[in-house]
Amino acid sequence: MVQLAPEGVLTPLRIGDFTTEAGVEIPDVTIAYQRWGEFRGDADGNNNVLLVEHALTGDTNVADWWCDLVGPGRALDTDRWCVVSTNVIGGCKGSTGPASPHPDGRVWGSRFPAISIRDQVAVEHQFLRVLGIRHTHAVLGGSMGGARALEWTLMYPAALSSACVIAVSARASAWQIGIQAAQISAIERDPDWQGGDFHGTGRSPDAGLAAARRIAHLTYRGEQEIDERFGTTPQSGENPLGPYRSPGQRFAVESYLDYQGVKLVERFDAGSYVILTDSLNRHDVGRGRGGLNKALASTQVPTMIVGVDTDILYPYHQQEHLSRNVGNLLGMAKIVSPVGHDAFLTEFRQMDRILRRFLDLSTAEVAAGEGRGGYSI
Known part of the structure; x- marks a missing residue:
């Protein structure tokens, strides 16, 4: 049985040791998380878990930074879905990072190893397994969270039914x-x-x-x-x-x-x-996978791509590139806004429509495939 933290309460979970892809061991990692909505379904198959990924200086409190999108009757309807969000490894909101105690009793500080987007996802995968969840309905996020969602589709495609990748690219550009x-x-x-x-x-x-x-x-x-x-x-x-x-x-x-x-x-x-x-500088889904387009084409996870027309940091042409090359495109959406990159955090009416469409399409995909556990959302 899946045991989750009380709703909305920031909760630390010790997940054991972790070794980065560059070979550095971080002992006894703690990942902090929050959740909203009750878990329903099969922990190993079809269920109602939505793993929401925060941006660079974001945190687990999705109900705050996506306040108009999370809750009963909203796009991420907590009467229907179980929304889970972690604080990324290397962060400072309850998860192990540079300000955390080192095993020697001092602070990690400069000794904390470099972390890649792939490391962030691998830690999150380990976290979910400790919780007892081996599969999620969807992983979704924007900016750094979008990079994590994209890597999920490549690293652990059997562990999610769908993904929504928002305002990010397949790799960091030189700019x-x-x-x-x-x-x-x-x-x-x-x-x-x-x-x-x-x-x-x-x-x-x-x-x-x-x-x-x-x-x-x-x-x-x-x-x-x-x-x-x-x-x-x-x-x-x-x-x-x-x-x-x-x-x-x-x-x-x-x-x-x-x-x-x-x-x-x-x-x-x-x-x-x-x-x-x-x-974020290390982000490159093509590294070690035969290049960007080959890597993107390899994933069969149904994926929605979302971009912002005025984004300076991750220009819309980068999301167009993703949409042309992902192996299983669920849909493409454009946020039209003068706000720029942050529009996915501010344009709630447009994001509401996009997320509802994403969840409708992803649910239909699960139903069409008859699912792993036959869970009906």
């Missing part, structure tokens, strides 16, 4: 690696980074993390949206057009980006930011 490497550099050049061993010293690379967030946030939002909101307007009470440049005299958009940086510093660990950003 993405460049912009993400700049963010990592901003943190590592902060003197308070201390080589990654800043935990417990009373000093942390807050300035570097805030700078990284400012860079990143410009790729998360659309150029049109940012310009319409701020244009060349000065921040209230400040004058960026004075006779001398001053960091205290800002345009309104600078103040907005400063605010985004402060917000992230208050809730996220710089070590986790570096580890997880690096994992």
Whole structure:
């Protein structure tokens, strides 16, 4: 019998040792998770589990960041589905990461190994097996979560009936690696980074993390949206057009980006930011699989691809590439929004329609195949 945590409660689960694909062992890994809705069906076959993957600085609280999409009667209807979300390994929201205790009693810090998207998925697969769940109805997520969902279809195709891959590519482009490497550099050049061993010293690379967030946030939002909101307007009470440049005299958009940086510093660990950003740089489904198109064609998991028309970080042509090459395309959807990459987190009405369509199509696929356990959702 599957035993899940109380609904909505962040719960740590020890899943045992894990060895990264690069060969480093992480002993006694803990993965934190939350769930909403009751489990129904066969733990080894057809059931109602939806594994929802968070983005880079997201967390397990899907009911918060997809608040209009999770709950009774909503697209991810918790009267019908069992929604499960983990905090990724390397993160800082309850799962083992750089800020976690090392077996020697100190903090992992700089000793925490590099993590790939494939490692994230392998850990999650191990987590589900510890829970007693060997199959899910669907894996879905956006951005880094979309990369995880895509890797699920390639690494463990027998463990899921469908996938929804949102706002991501088949591999990191040189531009993405460049912009993400700049963010990592901003943190590592902060003197308070201390080589990654800043935990417990009373000093942390807050300035570097805030700078990284400012860079990143410009790729998360659309150029049109940012310009319409701020244009060349000065921040209230400040004058960026004075006779001398001053960091205290800002345009309104600078103040907005400063605010985004402060917000992230208050809730996220710089070590986790570096580890997880690096994992996005390592994303490449074609590596070791004969190249991108051969790898994508090899999966037979019914997969829906979703993109955003104004996405700067993962341009829509990258989702078009996925849709042309995945072995079993369930559907393709475009979010039309000035918001850019973050539209999958803000355009709830469009996402509602997309997710309902995805679940209708994936349920029909299971029914057509008569399923493994004959479970009817």
